[in-house]
Amino acid sequence: MDMRFSPDELAFRDEVREFIANNYPQELRGARRGEMSKEDILKWHRILYKKGWVVPHWPVEYGGTGWTITQRYIWNEENARAETTPLLPFGLSMVGPVIYTFGNEEQKKRFLPGILSGDDWWCQGYSEPGSGSDLASLRTKAVREGDHYIVNGSKTWTTLAQHADWMFCLVRTDPEAKQQEGISFLLIDMKTPGITVRPIITMDGSHEVNEVFLEDVKVPAENLIGEENKGWTYAKFLLGNERSGIAGVARSKKAIERLKKLATAELVDGTPLMKTDEFSRKVAEVEIDLSALEVTELRTLAAESKGRGPGPEASILKIKGTEIQQRITELAVEAVGNYALVQAPRLEVTGNEFVPGPEGSQGVAQDYFNMRKTSIYGGSNEIQHNIIAKMVLGL
C-alpha cells in the first residue's frame, strides 16, 4: 500500500503544471463559466486540442494521450489547481465515447473531428418534463419514414443548448416494447427545422439550461447510433461516464482555499472569522470530509487501473462530492455576513453594475443557490442512494 506518487508521476505533474502556467489564457483567470462568451468557453479547449491533450481519457487511436489513470488524475488535479475553465463534457466525455464505441466508421469520421477541435458544440437530449429520475419513461418519439426519422417531443434541463450545433438525443422508436427496450440514440443537427430552444432562467439569475422542443424534426437515418431500440444500452454507458469525475475533489480544494480567504477578511469584533472556534471547526469538518473523499476516489482509481470498476461505487463519489461542494458554498454565505444579500449582475445588464462588499464576496449567495442543482442533476442523490442500496448492498 502506498499513497504517494512515483518519481515519474511527480515529473509528469511538473510538466503539466508548467504547461498550464505557460498556456492558460491570462484573461480567463478567475472568470466564471456562466458569464463567459461561447468563444471564451472554448479557448482552453482549442489550446489543448492543438497540444493533443484534449481527450486524455480516449483510446490513443481516436486522439487519446495514452496516459495512465494516475496521470489523468494528476492532469485533472492540476487543472483544478490552476482554476482553468472546465472543458464541456457533452462532446468530449459523453457522446464522443459513445460514438467511438458504438458508432460505425462513417459516424466516427464525421463526428469525432468536430468534437475534438471544439468546432461542434454538443448538448444532451435526455431529460424530459415527465422523465427525470425515471429517464426510461421518456416519450419523445421518432417514427421511421423512408431514409429519415420524424422526431416529436420535448427535452428539458438541456445545458448550454443555446450554443449547440448538435444534440444527442434519446427517442422512443418502439412504443409497444418494454420501456427500456424501445429507445434509440439519435444525433440531431440543431439547425434542423422544427427545433426551438427556450431558455430556463435559474434562481441565481443565470441562463445555463434550456427546454428544447422538437416538432416534426427530420433526422437522417444515418444519424442513428448502433441499432434501433438498443439506445438504452448506450445511454447507460454514457451515464457511467457522467458520474466519473463528478467528485470534483480538486475544485473543492480550491473552493475551500477561497472560503478561507473570505473568512480571514471578515472580522468578528476585530478578529478574523477564520480564527473563531465556531467557524474554523466547520471549515475543518468539510476539509476532513474532502480528504476522505479524495482517498476514496484514489482507491476507486487504483481499482480501475487494475481493470475493476468504476462500478456502482461511483455513486459514493457523486453523493459525497456534491454534498461537499454545496457545503462549501453554504459556508461562504455564512462567511460574508451582511454582504451575502448583494445580488451580483448575471444576465441582465441593468446599467447598475455596482456590487459592494469585500473582494471575493460578490455572488456567493448566487453560487450557493446555483449549487443546489448538483444534488439533483446527473441522477439525483436519492437515486444514487438507491443504486448503492441495490447494486452494492444487495437490498
Add this chain to the structure above:
Amino acid sequence: MDFSFTEEQTLLRNTVQSLLSDKYDFDTRRKVAKSADGWRPEIWAQFAELGLLAAPFSEEMGGLGGGAIETMIVMEEFGRHLVIEPYVETVVIAGGFLREGGSAAQQEAHIPGIIGGETVWAFAYAEPQGRYNLADLTTTAKKDGSGYVINGYKAVVLGAPWAQKLIVTARTSGGQRDRDGVSVFIVDKSAAGVSTRDYPTVDGRRASEITFENVKVDADALIGAEGKGLPLVEKITDQAIAALSAEAIGCMKELNTATVEYCKTRKQFGVPIGKFQVLQHRMVDMFMAYEQSVSMTYMVNLKLEENDAERTKAAAGAKVQIGKAGRFVGQQAVQLHGGMGMTDELNVGHYFKRLTMIDTQFGNVDYQLKRYSEAA
C-alpha cells in the same frame, strides 16, 4: 394558557390575506422585483388605507393599538406572498424606535407620516467591519453647537432606495466596540452629505451603501439619551427578529404545502414520488421543522416585553430555530421539486432565497447561538 387569536386578530389576518391574494400573486411580485423602482408605492398606500401601517401604534399616537401579535400576523401573511415593501424597516423598526424611545415631539412629528404611508424609513446600522455586532461602530456623531455632525459608512441598508428617512446608529463617545457611547439619530436621506449607492439584493429587494460626510443634524434628531442607545437598539432589533421569524414561518408554510402537493402529483416509476418512504420522512422532517419554528415565533412575540435577558434568549432562540429550519426546509423543497425547484419561474426558489437571507439579517445561527449561550 391560550394560543388562540382574538376575533379582531382573525379579522386582521383575513384583511391581509384578501388584499394579498388579490394584488400580490407571484408573477406580479416577480415583475415588480425586476422593475426599475423595485416596489409598488400604490400597494404601500393600500397598506396604509387598510390600517396595516397603523397596527402596532397606540390609539393616542393615531394607531390601532395592536402589539407584537398583530405584527406577527401581518408578517406571516407577508412571508407567504414574499412581500417586498419595507414594512419591517418602516413600521417595525423605525416605528419601534419612535414608539419606545422617541420624545413626544418626535412621535408627533414622524408617526403620522408612517401611519399615512407618506414616509418610508430604513435602518442604517451595519458596518463592513462590524459583522453582526450592533455596537461595533466607526460611524461617529460629534457635538456641533446644539446639534451633531455625522461621518461614516453604513452597509447593506435594506429598503434605503425607497426611503426618505433613516435611523442611523453612530458613536458619540467611547471605543469602537464599547456598549456605552452608541447614539441613535433620525437623518433625512436628502440631507447634505448623505450619499447612497443602490443595488438589488438576492431575495428580490433593494439596498444601499450609504456614506455620511459631515452630515449636520439638529439636537432633536437624537432618539433617547446620548450615548445610551444600545439597549434600545437591541430591543428594537429583537422586535425585528420577531417579525422576521413570522415572515419565515409564512415562507416555510408555503414551501411545505407546495412540496407535499408536488410529491403527490409528480409521478416517476409509475407512482407519485410521495409514495417513496425516503421522501415521506423528509417531508415529515420539514413539517416538524416548521412546527418548531411556529412555536419559537409565538414565544418570541409573547416575550418581547420581558426583561432584557429573557427577551434576548427568546429572540436569539427563535432566530436560531428559524435559521436552521429555514435552511433545511428551503433546501429540501428545492431538492424534492427537482429541476423545477431550481427555476426562477417557480416560487419555490424565491422562498428559499428569502429564507436564506432572513438567516443573514440581524445575526445568523452562529451569532445567535453565542448570544443565547451568553444570556442563558
